Amino acid sequence: MIDYACGIVGDRSSAEDIVQEAWIRVEAVERLRPPTEPLGYLYRTVRNLALDVYRARRRTGRRSAEELIDQGLQPADDAPSPEAAALAxxxxxxxxxxxxxxPDRTRQAVILYKVEGLKLREVAARLKVSVALAQTLVVDGVEHCALRLSREGRT
Structure with a gap:
């Protein structure tokens, strides 16, 4: 099954992920309504998922690491350059x-909203303030940070 998916997507790692995803989907369907041809259904699911991955790669122009190595190229290193890391x-x-x-409450609101990803109503509940005040605190805090960073040459 992995070899089948690998023939479509071109790399074994993606093929393994596809087969695992297909297995999970087929298992979920079997619990609700067992297919008449389970093996055929599994192959069709693997094929569809593999084609989705293949098409997505073609759209983005991305090639798998195995394809690059087969062509004698090295995959791009995702690590930032030393300059970019220092700037960050x-x-x-x-x-x-x-x-x-x-101020403490404004800082907490910004961190809860921007860093922890809470919704405004959750920020408001944590800080024991209204949603409108939580929004004002977040907006004020973000504006302060953006202004400070832009004054120093970076946004």
Whole structure:
């Protein structure tokens, strides 16, 4: 089954993921309504998932690591350059400094909303304030940080 998917997508790692996903989907369907041809249904599911991955790669122009190695190329390194890493550390330091300049409740609201990903009503509940006030705190805090970073040449 993995070889079948690999023939479509071109790399074994993706093929293994596809077969696992197909197995999960077929199992879920079998619990509700067993297919008349379970093996055929599994193959069709693997084929459809593999074709989805193949088409997505073609749209984005992305090639698998195995395809690149087969062609004598090396996959791109996702690690940032030393300059980019240094710039990111500098930006983070300035952002943390600007957060420290905020009043405590505003800082907490920004962190809960932007870092922890809470919804405004959840931020409001945590801080024991209205949703409108939570929104104002977040907006004020984000504006302060953005203004501070833009004054120093980065947004």
């Amino acid at each position: 550390r500098s930006d983070l330091a300035r952002l943390l400094e600007s957060l420290d300049e905020l």
